[in-house]
Amino acid sequence: MGQKFLRRMLCACMLAGLLFFSSCGGGSSGEAAAAENTSHRESVQQCRMPEASGTVVYGEEPWLLDASHTEDGYVMVSYSGSADKIKVRITYPDDTQYIYPMKLGEGAQTFPLTGGDGSYTIDLLEHTTDSQYAIAFSQEISVKLADEFEPFLYPNQYVWFTQSSKAAVYAKQLSDQASDDLNFVELVYNYVIGNITYDQALADSAPTTEYIPDVDETFTSGRGICFDYAALMTAMLRSQDIPTKLVVGYSGEAYHAWISVYLEEQGWVDNVIEFDGKSWSLMDPTLAANNDSSAVKKYVGDGSNYTEKYCY
Structure with missing residues (x-):
């Protein structure tokens, strides 16, 4: 956004x-x-919670993208570097781009995949100067949801x-x-x-x-x-x-x-x-x-x- x-x-x-x-x-x-x-x-006794299971992981420190649960409609991103601001950009199968801020120092954070099945590109962005950001890591992933409701049942960044x-x-x-x-x-x-x-x-x-x-x-x-x-x-x-x-x-x-x-x-x-x-x-x-x-x-x-x- x-x-x-x-x-x-x-x-x-x-x-x-x-x-x-x-x-x-x-x-x-x-x-x-x-x-x-x-x-x-x-009533539901235990709400659904995202997990960074580590079974499908891309990148290397300070950036890690955990795509272990894409069928549930989310990925998790962690950052341990020194940049003062970080953003995650997700390009959907229809080419719509979503840009999220990350909270620094809070471990793996959850980002939704609400565009249905298809190919997504995850770009991890580091702040450089003024309002400028540079792509530090990029990964394309293929998503096949367990069902259409999964992305709308889990917590996420927002x-x-x-x-x-x-x-x-x-x-x-x-x-x-x-x-x-x-x-x-x-x-x-x-x-x-x-x-x-x-x-x-x-x-x-x-x-x-x-x-x-x-x-x-x-x-x-x-x-x-x-x-x-x-x-x-x-x-x-x-x-x-x-x-x-x-x-x-x-x-x-x-x-x-x-x-x-x-x-x-x-x-x-x-x-x-x-x-x-x-x-x-x-x-x-x-x-x-x-x-x-x-x-x-x-x-x-x-x-x-x-x-x-x-x-x-």
């Missing part, structure tokens, strides 16, 4: 918060409804969680209350839109291409930008084995982040904005959070204003 792209996205999020922010409490009614249910969802993450622990509590997957998604959705408020100061100051959502920080502080809203809800749902896409793209002419959720009864849910007990609309927790639904619908329309550019 380029610097200009993310800057525009952050500005769009700030505008969305200014346009649609007001107070409400969305979580309690959903939780009460769940309590009345006689059937219960079978959606990181573990079993002990606060967001995952609370997600399990909500799952334990839920009657089924649909009800669980409702509870998570209502929790996020009712408890997270838009952080204009962060939107103004967040580094552009270096920004990485921190799911537990958002959960604890109750504040974030659109990327944080979407990452938090994605993490909570994935931790309970609900395939979830974190999407970045256009909302009309503005850049924005939202999510799409897969439900067995309905397939990928990505077209509307409200839950009516049977169907969902566009799963955009930023625009739904603490907002008057009529104002949101006027902005979003029927969902056709949304155009996906990146999917994490």
